[in-house]
Amino acid sequence: MKAADFDYECPASIDAVCGRLAEAAGEAKIIAGGQTLVPLMAMRLARPALLLDINRIAALHGIADAGDHVVVRAATRQAAALAHETVRARVPLLAKALGFVGHVQTRNRGTIGGSLAHADPAAEIVLAALALDAEIEARSVSGTRTMALAGFVTGPMETVLAPAECMTAIRFPVWRDAGALGTGFQEVSIRQSDFALAAAAAQVVLDQAGVCRRAAVAVGGADATPTRMADAEARLIGTRLDDDDIAAAASLARAALAPLADLHASPLYRRRVAGALVARALAEAKGEAVRGKG
């Protein structure tokens, strides 16, 4: 249960990281918080020859309000984001999701970018980012590119990020629609803050008449990758999010899932729980919007 031997470097800039990644030809891994990577190394599921520690690169830390989106630099600690007023005020769904991420000890170390780069199927940050249509910015020696969250995760622990790319920032869109915003995040796990057996994220906007004008619904932990629930979202638009509407949307979400089986839960269980969580997340979001708390 100890990591295989590796070389360790602490590059001073993003460009230096990209340069070393290019030279290492797939043999190097970036380490930020290490809360996913180090367990993988301890179990010898990952054996990088070289670790590039990005923790000391100031340009990879910090949160900025850019009007229609919030920029979270990749190595920002989860605990820092959770406590950040801009995150809480502008992307409350992310703040809610962060409360479910790991434990105090892992949030103090784990990073927003690291969670996205590893893409654990149960990762709450990936789920919130998908629901919000976040964008990932990554750099390599070839330049910078931006990727939509839709399509970013290709399977369990797999993304389209290339081995020679360094994720630099995540852009979380801010919903500035007229009306009242509400968010919901619900999760079932074996213990408090353990990996989600299923989790649901919802964000809605209600107009003055209480009619839903915009909705985002996503489920994580159940399928191999977090999934947007397009049919459920479409079912909600134009409704008042009455109990029947929420139940119908949850039913559509259940039908759209192809859940995983593992030691902890069967596909049937995950599908049923995910449906219930979608309903609860929507009720939570509606409640917030109605109270004008969003």
Next chain:
Amino acid sequence: MSQHEITLTVNGTARRATVPARQTLVDFLRDTLRLTGTHVGCEHGVCGACSVLLDGKPVRSCLIFAVQAEGAAVVTVEGLAPDPEGLSVLQDSFWEMHGLQCGYCTPGMLIAAHALLQQTLEPSEAEIREAIGGNLCRCTGYKPIVEAIALAARRLRGANVPEGRDGG
């Protein structure tokens, strides 16, 4: 094997050492510095027994390589007591409330609880449970641990409650 020289502060004492890149912080603390109060359980970030304070914040020392702690201030369970023979208020409260049985999880529990009490001296039971949510105990059923932390909070905030009327 890549070797690295590091300097850091552990329980207020400056330390300099050469470490292999693959050595975890907990192995460095236990094997190199012989500070064996910090326990190592699962070695992959599940059990919380290895919790230490890194620059004042609780982290799992099995998920950090010692080389990454360059320049950091680390506090282990040995650093919580006012002197080698004494106990902190929190440690004494664990004693008082039987907040431990085998003791394996105790160093991590103490670090997690200490960090919580640095944030607030009026934690709710839910906040206490959240704070130790990343620490496994297989003996106590957690209840006496939660009670010990609540007692420590009461004592530390100086609540004028006679012994025996404060739930223990």
